[in-house]
Amino acid sequence: MSGFEYVRSNGIQETLNILAKEKEDSVLVAGATNVMNDIRSRKLQNKILVDISNIGELSGITQEDGMIRIGALTTVADIAKSALLCKQAPALYQAAQVFADPSTCNYATIGGNIAHACPAADTAPPLLALDAEVEIAKKGNIRTLHINNFFLGFYSNQLDDDELIVAIRFKPQRCSAFEKIGLRSAMSIALLSVAVAVEIDQQEKVRTCAIALGAAAPRPVRASHAEAVMIGSKPTPELYAKMAEALCEDIAPNPKSARASKLYREVVGGSLLEKVFKNAIGSAIE
Amino acid sequence: MPLFAEGNKKYSHINKFCPRVDAKEKVTGRADYAADLVFPDMLFGGSLHGPYTHAKVKRICVEKALAVPGVRAVLTYKDLNKPFSWGYYTYMTEILRYEGDVVAIVAADTKHALEAGLEAIDVEYEELPAVYTIDEAMADGAPLVHENNEDCAGNIWSHARCKVRKGDVDVAFTDCDVIVEREYETQAVEHLYLEPEAAVAVPEKNGCMTVYACAANPFFGRRWIADSLGIPRSKARLVQTTIGGSFGGKEELMGLTIGRASLLADATGHPVKMVISREESIVCSSKRHPFKFKYKAGVNKDGKLQALQVTLIEDVGAYHMHEFMSFRAVVHAAGAYVIPNVKVDILGVFTNTVTSGAMRGYSSPQIIYAQEQFYEEVAEELGMDFLAFKKSNMLHKGAIHPCGQELNEEVILPEIIENLCAKTDFEGKRKKYANQTGDKRKGIGMSIFHRGCGLGNESIDASAAYICVHDDGSVMVNVGLVENGQGLHTAYSQIVAETLGVPVEKILVNKVDTNTILDSGPTVASRCTVMGAQSVRKAAQELKSYLKETAAMMFHTESPDQVALEDGMFILIGVPDAAIPFHEVCNVHHWTGGQSGVMNWYKPPKLSFSCKTGFGDAFPTYSYSVCVAEVEVDYKTGEITVEKVTSGHDVGTVINPETSKGQIFGGIAMGQGFAMMENLAIKDGKIRNKNLDTFMIASSMDTPEMEAILFECEDKTGTYGAKSLGENATEGVASAIINALHNATGERINKIPINKVKMFELLHK
Structure with a gap:
């Protein structure tokens, strides 16, 4: 894998600044479970890999004001262990159980799973059924998109080159x-x-x-x-x-x-x- | 009656459990794999593959690559002293014949420089028309995979020829009441060993080349070194590193990697390490031969098989090294049945696809899948119960094998069948499952098969062993066959322990170093215990006789025959308390000038089968097996669940029941994958599923409940009466599953693999 540069970002603002500057030359990397495959198969070449895996504030599952909020860097393994999601959003919890092998689940993030926009992405149907909203940030701006408007087509979504998924929110749905x-x-x-x-x-x-x-x-x-x-x-x-x-x-x-x-x-x-x-x-x- | 192999025979160290001698180094991560090795001033080597499956290099320019900082050498076919390697493969080639072919190799200081160097090579190709299937390759006017090659007639490989001729099928068919004809097809399968190929070539100061590699066939490895460099074998040395699985596969790509690393090491004067990536391993390494089968049987209304005609067509891929397989394939084509008139032919066809090679069974998983389904279909046409039909035609002691051999040793098939039928309630379940309705339907299926033990007439089944004792009583063993995960070092340790009369803990079996032992041939054909251990036993016996002389001297007795060695103690027969520990005798033996090491050799008696006459004794003896699979099919989804596989094998004498069962469990998982899952997605000759995200093998969640049953008998052919097992463990599994699916659904599956989507389509056609 030559032709790649690597930058480690330690915060949301720092990431947004890098994305604003590098735009389509950059690729966000968190768990790298998809990015590494694309690098090995040479679908991705000559990019700046922006490593966001260390940004703590992008990770975690919380409930406030009647909404569940999952940080984009929350791993599938964390979702699979969440007692809150087990009760309040069984669809997503169940998807995390059958997502992949344990080592992949330990690295793969929910943000990465929807950003990759694979038609078979395991967290996508639960989030669609839960009417989830995607919080998206770019330098100087935050927008919210309904997940159904987020996906565009085959491996494509509404995310611009300078945008970062911050979190996903939805109302609890016990019957899912x-x-x-x-x-x-x-x-x-x-x-x-x-x-x-x-x-x-x-x-x-x-x-x-x-x-x-x-x-x-x-x-x-x-x-x-x-x-x-x-x-x-x-x-x-x-x-x-x-x-x-x-x-x-x-x-x-x-x-x-x-x-x-x-x-x-x-x-x-x-x-x-x-x-x-x-x-x-x-x-x-x- | 056969024994259940639970240590019933009267042995001290074999025929019972012994922990694997290599377990600790492997589970603690200390084992020395080739990719882990580091030498001073070592370079990294890599290969450039072309983008085409069939093309000619019009121009290749390496200047830019040589200018890349850190690149030390770039070699192309122009730098070779001959176009083909040993075995007709190419190290680097001007003509690409499949996507795994290499046009150039590079050595560089770092992996990054290597990658940059490979990318900087400028090549212009002329794409050539290609053939990707047996049918395309055999069509009139088909493009030729090999131009001007005397081994080819069109795309048909003239060496892949062996036949069976017994009686006269044409005459017999005219007299038969019923004629049944069927065709079947199997796929290419990747071995998918955990450890991809890796080698480090180290140039020695005396002009020799040493290569450290996970080579399953070290003496072939030595040939590849000598062949690539044009040096004598005496100057080529292959040191085997820990092998992370082979299943027959670490041969062609492994050998080419050894050769390419040697070329780069020779060109640079530095050690060169080549580690093959998973993608490269899947694209370039050999695969289980895809086959097309044509079966035709003639049978009388009384249910007796009269005549069988079989044509086997193998897709060779782009290159060949496996004319030996033709012999094994034709000898087993008729299965474990008595048939007076047999005609079998095999045809190898070149295509511009990945090469075919040895993979656990060496044609038998494919053939048994076809034949064991075929005989059920024959019984069906006769309106007979298939088990009754198979039993009435089955091989037995004294019977004449389909290729003419008189079977003088035990044939314990009836006992194995009876046992497995009782254990699985086979007949009861079959009847119960015959008329099911509903979404979920169960099925039970059986395969009955046999396997010629060791290499037989396939090749030379001779091997060497060197055993020595040190003056402290420790024992060292050098052999020419490799531990590749099958448990060979444990079996050899037990066999030495049994023969010498010392505990296993005293014995160390070394990995193969071609400088320390004679060429013992390849580690293939499930030969290493049944035949390969004969030299180990002989060497231990000889060494023991020398030690007994010293012990006799220490006991002040004239005759070594008065001395015995038991449990690490020399004793004087009939004299209570007269005992000397093994290590004390070894010490005196050394300091009195006794011979403390022995090299011995074993060559099995000559056999008589000839591919020219198609008749004779093919193997020294056979092992017999029965496999029963139980499945459930979901009609709504096509989902196939293999619920249980019960696998019974005649092992003659079991050396280690637990490692034997381990082989059977692994064999079941591999056989299930072959039947239902493992498939290379090849499009226009190119493999698309190159890594584990898309190449599917059964996960632990897919594997069924498994039961392994070992049967023993009295057959003196093999070492301590042992027979083959490694390949037997996997060869009948697919067939049992496919027959079980028929029991569940009434559908015959004439092409594998069958996954849930294909099953759904079959059920909803």
Whole structure:
């Protein structure tokens, strides 16, 4: 790996200054679990590697004013151990359990996972289902983007070259769940992943419902057709069948995707979604 | 009746558990891997690969690279004294035949200078048309992988020829009641040893070249040194470092790396270290041969196999070194069955893809996958129960092997089958699983197989051992075969302990240094215990006879026959309390001028099989195995769960039950990966999954519950009656899983690997 420069940044402002100066010549590095792969495969060349892994204020999980806030440098391992997230955001907690092997989880950060914008990113569907907001800073400015507007397309997002993800915020959602299917039982990129966050009213009807998919389209997406079927109705086997049917409208993988066909994702997605939906409600309704 | 191998035979040091002698250095991280070695003034070496799978170098300019600060040498094919290496590979080449070919090598002071040097080499290529599959390579007018090569007829390799001819299949087929024909296909598989290839070449002041390398075949390594530099073998020395796995794979790329490091060390006068990256190892190292199989059987309504015709077509890749495999493949093509008329042919086809080579089994995992499914399909066509069909045609003592050999040793297949059937409730489960409905369906499957022990007629199965005692009673052993993770040093320590009559703790087995032992051939073919240890045993026996003379003298007796050595003590037979510790005898032995070291040699009796006649005795003896797999298939998702694998093996005499079971467990994981997961994503001849993020092997979460069962019998062929096990452990697993999937789904899988997506597509076609 020649042609790279390395800078270690110790604070947010220092990082923003470097980014403002170097712009597209810079690459932020935290856990480096994606960046190292890109360097080894020469997708990345001649960059200034800005190491932000030492910035303590970018890390941590807190709850204030009814919102959960996760610093961008919080590792997947920390999310997987969080008692708060286990109770208040099970979808994200569950995604962290099956994210990767322990050594990768110890380095990989939630900010890095969404910044990389892989269509199969494991934390993306939970954050989409939780209606998360992304706090983004640049020199002299802070903006907030809804996560659904953050992702643009295949490995692309709204982040400018001089911007840094600071944190991710969302409201607690006890009734949420996540599951993924990979080509093996662990350490596997998703063939398809599903996250659901749902609220059920007194009449056992679905009051609100957010369904999100990974590896179903060129970017992580909300499954609006499937959501529409469920909102306002009481889940029944017939309704789940309709939901699965509607889900096909939400699945539009890259036709070149070699790992699994659209048909596979549709059929498997339908049964996976039903399972995750029931997990989110917390009690299976037969 | 066979014994369960739990130390039932009357031995003191073998046939029982002994902790691995290399465990401590490995688990504490102290083992000396080649990539860790450092020498004064050492340089770093690396290779430049071309961007094409088939191309000619039109122009190559190294001036800019030589101008890079820290670069000490840049070598291209122009600097070689001959175009091809030993084994027809190329160290550096003008014609690139696959993406792993190298056009130039560089030595530099630092890794950064090395990388800059490699990037500064200016090459202009002329891309040539290429062939990537067996079908493309065999098509009329196909581009040639090797132009003007007398070993090729078109893209067909004329050396990959061996055959079996027994009886007359053409006549027999006309008389058969039922003819069944099927085709199967397997993929290339990466070995994925934990430690990629690494070598350090050190030029010596006397004109010799020493290379330290994780070479699984050190004497091949010595050939590569001598070949690359054009020096005599006597001036080439290979010192084996700790090997982090090989599975048959540390051979071609390892050898080329040894040669390239030697060339750079010779050119610069400095030690040169070459460490292969994971990506380079996956792209350049040999792979398990991909095969296409055509099986045709003729059988009578009584269920007796009458005739079998098999054509095996291997994708050789761009280069070859494995004509030996042709022999093993054809001899095992018919499986463990009695068939009066057999015709087997093999064909090797060159393509512009990664080279094929030895990988745990050397054709058997592929062949058994095809044949054990095929015989089930034959039984199905006959309307017979497949197990009854297989049992009625199975090899037995006194039977004639498919290639003509009379089997005079024990054949314990019926006992192994009976035991595994009882243990797994095989027949009960099969019937229970026959008519399932619902989303999740279970299946159970079996494979029955045999393996020729050691090299047999494949190659010379001779080996050397040197054993000496020091005056303090410690014992040192030099051998020519390597510990590559299989537990060889532990087995050899136990065999020396057993033969000499001293505890294992007294014995040190050294890694191979080609200057200290005779060329004992390669560490392959599961030969090292069954045959390789024969020389170890002979040397220990001879040494013991010399020590007994000294002990007899110390006991003041005329005859050494009156002396025995047990548990580290020399005793005088029949005289109570007459005992002298081993080390005291060794001390006196040394100071009275006794011979304290022995080099011995073992060469097995000659066999008679010939690839020209296709008939004869192929192996000295065979080991027999049965594998049972239990699976569950989720119809909704295609998910395949291998729930349990039970693997039973005839090991003759087990040397160490725990390390043997360890080999079987590893073999199951490897066989499962071959059946379901391990696949190189090759597009236009280029491998796309070059690292562990995309190349999938089974994780510990995927591996099934495993049960290893060892069976023993009386067969005097191998060392202390031991048979082969290392490759047997993996070769029948894929087949058992595939047959279990048929039991669960009714689907035949004629191409592997089958993952959940492919299973889903099969179920929803």
